[in-house]
Amino acid sequence: xxxxxxxxxxxxxxxxxxxxxxxxxxxxxxxxxxxxxxxxxxxxxxxxxxxxxxxxxxxxxxxxxxxxxxxxxxxxxxxxxxxxxxxxxxxxxxxxxxxxxxxxxxxxxxxxxxxxxxxxxxxxxxxxxxxxxxxxxxxxxxxxxxxxxxxxxxxxxxxxxxxxxxxxxxxxxxxxxxxxxxxxxxxxxxxxxxxxxxxxxxxxxxxxxxxxxxxxxxxxxxxxxxxxxxxxxxxxxxxxxxxxxxxxxxxxxxxxxxxxxxxxxxxxxxxxxxxxxxxxxxxxxxxxxxxxxxxxxxxxxxxxxxxxxxxxxxxxxxxx
Numbered sequence: 065x066x067x068x069x070x071x072x073x074x075x076x077x078x079x080x081x082x083x084x085x086x087x088x089x090x091x092x093x094x095x096x097x098x099x100x101x102x103x104x105x106x107x108x109x110x111x112x113x114x115x116x117x118x119x120x121x122x123x124x125x126x127x128x129x130x131x132x133x134x135x136x137x138x139x140x141x142x143x144x145x146x147x148x149x150x151x152x153x154x155x156x157x158x159x160x161x162x163x164x165x166x167x168x169x170x171x172x173x174x175x176x177x178x179x180x181x182x183x184x185x186x187x188x189x190x191x192x193x194x195x196x197x198x199x200x201x202x203x204x205x206x207x208x209x210x211x212x213x214x215x216x217x218x219x220x221x222x223x224x225x226x227x228x229x230x231x232x233x234x235x236x237x238x239x240x241x242x243x244x245x246x247x248x249x250x251x252x253x254x255x256x257x258x259x260x261x262x263x264x265x266x267x268x269x270x271x272x273x274x275x276x277x278x279x280x281x282x283x284x285x286x287x288x289x290x291x292x293x294x295x296x297x298x299x300x301x302x303x304x305x306x307x308x309x310x311x312x313x314x315x316x317x318x319x320x321x322x323x324x325x326x327x328x329x330x331x332x333x334x335x336x337x338x339x340x341x342x343x344x345x346x347x348x349x350x351x352x353x354x355x356x357x358x359x360x361x362x363x364x365x366x367x368x369x370x371x372x373x374x375x376x377x378x379x380x381x382x383x384x
Contacts, residue, residue, distance in 0.1 A: 074103065074129055083129035088281040089121060090274055098265045099126070108223045108244035110259065113267035115249050116311020123204035123245040132199035135242070137188035139211040145218055149228055150190045153183045179232035189222050193238040201242045208258075209248040216258045223261040270312065272299050278312060279319050286323040293332040293363070294319050298344065300362040301354070307347040318343035334359045 074080050077100045084091040091099075099122060102109035111119040127134035137148055145151075157178040164176070186194065192203035208216070222228055226238040246262060248254060270278065276295045279286065286294065298315045310318075321340045322332070337359045345351050 074126075076100075080129075084125055087121075087125045087128060089118065089125050090270075090278050090281065092274075095122075095265065095267070098263055102263045103243060105263070106226075106241045108246055108262040109265060110246045110248065110254075110262035111265045111267060112248045112250050114269060114309065114311055116313035117267045117269060118312055119245075119247040119267060120204065120206055123202050123243075123247075126243055126245070127202040130199045130202065130243075133195050133201040134204060135188050135192040135195060135201050136204045136206060139205065139207045139209075139215070141210060141212060143211045143215045146187070148187050148189050148215070148218065150187055150230060151185050152179065153185050157183050177232075181233065184230070184233070189219075190228060190236060192242040192244075193222070193226060193228060193236055195242070198240070200240045203242040203244045205244065205246040207249060208246050209251045209254065213255060216255050220257055220261065223258070269302060269309070272296070275299065275312065275315060279315065282316050283319040283323055286319050287326070287328065290322060290326065290332060291319075294322055297332070297337065297362050300365060301344065304353070304358070306345070306350045306353065308345075308350060310344045314344050314346075332363060334363065337363070 074083060077096055080100050080103075081091070081096050084096065099109060101107075103126075109122075111122060113119055123134060123136075160178050160183075188203070192201050195201040205219070208219075223244065226241045227235055229235050246258075269275075272295060275298070276291055279291050279295055280288075295315070298310055298318070302309050318340060321343050322336070325340070326332070326336065334356050338356065341351060341354060345354060
């Protein structure tokens with residue numbers, strides 16, 4: 065099947081780059097090119113990386129730029145077709161059957177079937193296939209690694225042909241192919257069948273220079289003199305043996321906390337960092353590990369842009 069396509073405000077890589085810039089999302093060439101290819105080829109985009117790296121934000125930027133609907137499916141263990149594709153409105157069906165029985169109707173005509181569009185409840189996957197009019201909807205399948213392999217198998221028809229089979233009413237196909245963004249935190253390996261249907265993008269934690277740019281854009285209220293301290297401390301913290309490394313979203317939370325509570329003109333201090341660690345650390349063992357001595361050491365050995373190099377393919381976002 066060949067779903068229709070439509071003209072959008074994103075017609076080139078430069079348009080896409082401008083959309084990321086407008087959203088203050090710091091996207092390198094690899095991100096822009098891969099997302100552009102996924103849209104041009106009408107292929108799902110599988111984005112992997114650590115939590116808080118900005119994977120989810122890609123879908124939000126695209127939906128905003130296209131002024132189209134963002135349809136989000138948050139994955140979890142035990143996710144089923146009824147939760148992700150469609151289910152029948154059993155209450156409405158039962159009332160219809162009871163009404164017909166009271167009226168003495170047989171309900172044998174096909175048009176009177178309680179398994180028809182009238183009784184169908186859309187869930188995110190079906191909604192994305194039927195939402196497209198002029199602008200393609202953006203389907204975000206978030207944290208697919210939290211679901212099981214049976215759910216991956218359920219996705220294959222949607223990802224291959226932008227259609228789904230509903231036994232009672234037939235095949236539902238997209239008139240306009242949705243833009244599909246699938247995210248994974250790599251808590252488990254994904255099937256080859258799913259990967260084969262997607263273009264792949266891996267987002268690494270940003271280097272110092274890129275993270276500094278992100279903080280400057282996202283937290284403009286933070287004093288310029290403190291941006292290096294905040295970013296340098298987080299970069300150093302990622303070099304320690306933590307159970308959960310802070311992502312960009314944690315950096316931004318911490319930057320906002322420092323901007324709100326820091327006394328103007330003072331240097332970033334050990335007690336101040338200690339009081340605000342709740343923004344950066346999410347594991348009890350990590351809180352115990354980052355003591356006053358380590359905080360003082362990281363503040364004293366603040367990394368610089370030149371020390372970190374051009375580095376990795378980071379991005380700017382509040383989401384994971």
